[in-house]
Amino acid sequence: MVNDYEQFIEKIKVKTGIDLSLYKEQQMKRRLTSLYEKHGFKSFLDFYRGIEKDNELLYAFLDRMTINVSEFYRNGKRWEVLEKKFIPELLKNKRNLKIWSAACSTGEEPYTIAMILSKFLPLSEIKILATDIDENVLQKAKIGAYHERSLNEVPIEMKRKYFQKDNDYYVISDEIKRTVTFKKHNLLSDPFEINFDLIVCRNVLIYFTEEAKNSLYNKFSNALRQGGIFFVGSTEQIFNPGKYNLEPIDTFFYQRI
CATH class of the missing domain: 3.40.50.150 (Vaccinia Virus protein VP39)
Structure with a gap:
């Protein structure tokens, strides 16, 4: 059976082109679970439904999944x-x-x-x-x-x-x-x-x-x-x-x- 996180990966890939399966699963799950719980969601699919409705959640997700800290006009x-x-x-x-x-x-x-x-x-x-x-x-x-x-x-x-x-x-x-x-x-x-x-x-x-x-x-x-x-x-x-x-x-x- 396809689990909650796998379905989330598929849906995110269709929506944004981003493939979460390329990242270490445990690490990424931990990171995203703390994010969705902070926003009051109970599961990855629940969180995805939120992302569908609210760009702010999409941006928060994008922010959390990339580790690179980069800046405009750095130095x-x-x-x-x-x-x-x-x-x-x-x-x-x-x-x-x-x-x-x-x-x-x-x-x-x-x-x-x-x-x-x-x-x-x-x-x-x-x-x-x-x-x-x-x-x-x-x-x-x-x-x-x-x-x-x-x-x-x-x-x-x-x-x-x-x-x-x-x-x-x-x-x-x-x-x-x-x-x-x-x-x-x-x-x-x-x-x-x-x-x-x-x-x-x-x-x-x-x-x-x-x-x-x-x-x-x-x-x-x-x-x-x-x-x-x-x-x-x-x-x-x-x-x-x-x-x-x-x-x-x-x-x-x-x-x-």
């Missing part, structure tokens, strides 16, 4: 450097920039890039590729609903312009969503596209071995056009950038030479 000063110094430089030569947010998790990073670019270009001209190995986080990114804590660094005017508040959650506007194409991609084994003007890959490479990092720096460098920019996380300084045909142009920014 805000670095995004300021991108906006003030490098985007104008890149746009001097061409309007249709080719941009990749690699290992984008639940979407905060590519959506941040889109908001920054919206100060320079109409949204209809912005195209960003965003990839991650985890299909579930990509589905969550496409839904685009975020807990208030993820928006701590978002400038007030961007918050007003591009987010709709729904109780404790903020839903990003469709016009920003349309600028981003999400795809599943494994950094270690899948081929990279080429001729990018900007590649953003932050707070991911710290999880790889030195050998894997070495290979990835080469692959990222080859994926950039000459003069293209590589923006890394605040714990990921490249100690020998010349080895990868990169040169430092600001803290955590490198340029293909």
